[in-house]
Amino acid sequence: MSxxxxxxxxxxxxxxxxxxxxxxxxxxxxxxYSLLFFLYLMLPIAVVIAFSFxxxxxxxxxxxxxxxxxxxxxWNAVPGIQSxxxxxxxxxxxxxIVATGLGTLIALALxxxxxxxxxxxxxxxxxxxxxxxxxxxxxxxTLFLHSTTYGLRIPFGFWTILIAHIMFCIxxxxxxxxxxxxxxxxxLEEAAMDLGANEWTTFRKVTLPLIAPAILAALxxxxxxxxxxxxxxxxxxxxxxxxxxxxxxxxxxxxxxQINVIGTAIFAVAVTCMLGNVFIQNRRAKAA
Amino acid sequence: MGFGFLHxxxxxxxxxxxxxxxxxxxxxxxxxxxxxxxxxLQSGNIDFGYQFTWAWSNFxxxxxxxxxxxxxxxxxxxxxxxxxxxxxxxxxxxxAFRGGRWKNLLLLxxxxxxxxxxxxxxxxxxxxxxxxxxxVRTLTDIHILSPGGRLLATGTAVVAGITxxxxxxxxxxxxxxxxxxxPTLIEAAEDLYASKWRAFxxxxxxxxxxxxxxxxxxxxxxxxGDFINAQLLGxxxxxxxxxxxxxxxxxxIDYPAAAAMSFILMAIIVALVLxxxxxxxxxKLTG
Numbered sequence: 001m002s003x004x005x006x007x008x009x010x011x012x013x014x015x016x017x018x019x020x021x022x023x024x025x026x027x028x029x030x031x032x033y034s035l036l037f038f039l040y041l042m043l044p045i046a047v048v049i050a051f052s053f054x055x056x057x058x059x060x061x062x063x064x065x066x067x068x069x070x071x072x073x074x075w076n077a078v079p080g081i082q083s084x085x086x087x088x089x090x091x092x093x094x095x096x097i098v099a100t101g102l103g104t105l106i107a108l109a110l111x112x113x114x115x116x117x118x119x120x121x122x123x124x125x126x127x128x129x130x131x132x133x134x135x136x137x138x139x140x141x142t143l144f145l146h147s148t149t150y151g152l153r154i155p156f157g158f159w160t161i162l163i164a165h166i167m168f169c170i171x172x173x174x175x176x177x178x179x180x181x182x183x184x185x186x187x188l189e190e191a192a193m194d195l196g197a198n199e200w201t202t203f204r205k206v207t208l209p210l211i212a213p214a215i216l217a218a219l220x221x222x223x224x225x226x227x228x229x230x231x232x233x234x235x236x237x238x239x240x241x242x243x244x245x246x247x248x249x250x251x252x253x254x255x256x257x258q259i260n261v262i263g264t265a266i267f268a269v270a271v272t273c274m275l276g277n278v279f280i281q282n283r284r285a286k287a288a
Numbered sequence: 289m290g291f292g293f294l295h296x297x298x299x300x301x302x303x304x305x306x307x308x309x310x311x312x313x314x315x316x317x318x319x320x321x322x323x324x325x326x327x328x329l330q331s332g333n334i335d336f337g338y339q340f341t342w343a344w345s346n347f348x349x350x351x352x353x354x355x356x357x358x359x360x361x362x363x364x365x366x367x368x369x370x371x372x373x374x375x376x377x378x379x380x381x382x383x384a385f386r387g388g389r390w391k392n393l394l395l396l397x398x399x400x401x402x403x404x405x406x407x408x409x410x411x412x413x414x415x416x417x418x419x420x421x422x423x424v425r426t427l428t429d430i431h432i433l434s435p436g437g438r439l440l441a442t443g444t445a446v447v448a449g450i451t452x453x454x455x456x457x458x459x460x461x462x463x464x465x466x467x468x469x470x471p472t473l474i475e476a477a478e479d480l481y482a483s484k485w486r487a488f489x490x491x492x493x494x495x496x497x498x499x500x501x502x503x504x505x506x507x508x509x510x511x512x513g514d515f516i517n518a519q520l521l522g523x524x525x526x527x528x529x530x531x532x533x534x535x536x537x538x539x540x541i542d543y544p545a546a547a548a549m550s551f552i553l554m555a556i557i558v559a560l561v562l563x564x565x566x567x568x569x570x571x572k573l574t575g
Binding site: 031033034041043044051062102103105106109112113121124130132133134135136138139142143145146164166174224228231234235243247251255260262263264266270271274275278281282 | 313323376397416512553
């Protein structure tokens with residue numbers, strides 16, 4: 001900010017008026033561009049929200065035919081949509097809890113301790129993030145297909161979806177919690193230990209409350225990724241249908257506006273959570 | 289490291305913390321990659337099952353039969369990544385240097401659209417780019433598109449979809465690296481009579497390179513393996529290797545072919561990433 005202002009004031013003093021106009025344009029061209037960028041980002045979202053109120057005549061919800069509240073009032077009128085949403089929420093809830101738990105432990109180990117095999121651990125965390133989803137999905141499905149060889153029959157369904165989601169969420173949880181732990185003041189823990197608290201008490205009363213925001217952020221991130229995942233799930237779902245799989249199936253034969261209703265609802269919940277987070281952060285920043 | 293407990297359990301504690309998570313990733317991420325390799329060398333058919341036969345021909349068949357789709361995947365992903373970089377760099381710059389106290393809110397605006405389910409977002413683009421939609425009509429009116437021309441079911445639509453769908457992966461790392469730049473460095477360059485552009489190219493841009501590298505990789509890798517955009521916004525002539533892997537695995541139940549293609553996809557990505565890392569300096573990748 002300061003650089004721009006410095007040059008602007010420098011120009012203003014003693015510059016002729018065309019130069020001032022030019023400076024004004026130069027200063028605001030970036031702002032105008034950025035606002036256009038945000039319009040572009042929001043365009044499809046506006047379409048999704050608008051078409052959740054559409055009253056389509058045919059099987060597809062692609063052209064505007066009139067306003068109605070019906071889709072919102074009868075959001076579960078489409079066969080299969082409610083069970084798909086339920087399954088997605090169940091999976092996301094369980095997967096985000098397990099993945100955040102496992103990820104937090106890994107993050108603690110990585111940030112707090114020097115140990116042999118750190119590099120390898122970092123690599124194992126980094127790899128799933130840099131593997132295309134289709135490869136993650138196909139390879140995990142191959143494992144389940146081969147499980148019969150060992151007399152261990154793992155049928156595709158709830159558990160395979162859950163395992164898949166935990167697998168691709170762990171790395172995101174590690175990265176999120178790690179970022180917070182790095183800026184963590186260790187003296188607080190030392191103080192607690194000096195005052196006679198044992199390790200577990202110190203962890204419970206000092207460490208955990210301090211990293212709680214990061215754990216919450218990891219939970220929300222994992223939840224969001226899990227609810228949204230299509231590719232890995234599609235390979236490992238068998239005949240179970242999560243919400244994204246429902247949408248995929250619908251895209252081929254018919255797109256009921258209820259899909260947009262659910263999409264809008266998920267969007268609204270996520271944005272509310274994030275706005276709340278921004279609000280709390282700003283208040284903290286002010287208080288500090 | 290001044291922890292009492294750290295000294296007492298120096299050797300075991302970190303491993304106990306790591307064990308459950310790494311075990312999970314080992315069994316459900318690393319071992320499956322091994323199985324995928326094993327599967328890629330099998331031969332047989334869906335009725336009689338597949339046996340391991342060192343069938344290297346799966347790999348050559350994949351390249352011979354689907355070279356076009358491989359090429360298209362990397363071309364589309366490359367163009368989309370470049371576009372995403374060009375489109376989001378100015379915005380990341382704007383938020384980092386001019387965002388002030390609105391920074392968090394503006395970042396939220398970048399991320400928010402991506403909380404609408406991926407598939408629904410892409411279907412919305414289908415609506416926007418549809419044959420009689422506003423975009424096609426406008427482009428026809430200003431003669432960029434010939435009458436009767438369409439956007440849907442073209443490579444342009446697929447690239448546009450990919451660009452849009454992976455934007456936050458580009459914009460956020462760019463923002464993070466730009467935000468860390470000390471503005472006094474840029475002021476110093478200008479005080480030393482560098483023009484604004486020169487200061488940008490000699491100071492700001494080089495300092496933002498970690499973000500450029502990170503964003504490019506985070507966009508390119510998922511884009512190269514994507515098949516949703518090509519499926520929903522393209523036609524079969526725009527299909528990428530992801531579409532082929534998906535249909536071989538889930539529809540034709542030709543596991544060995546799908547596994548071989550997955551491996552080739554991974555191998556090319558790893559090779560490209562290494563080449564890229566070499567070109568820009570590997571410390572930028574990890575730092």
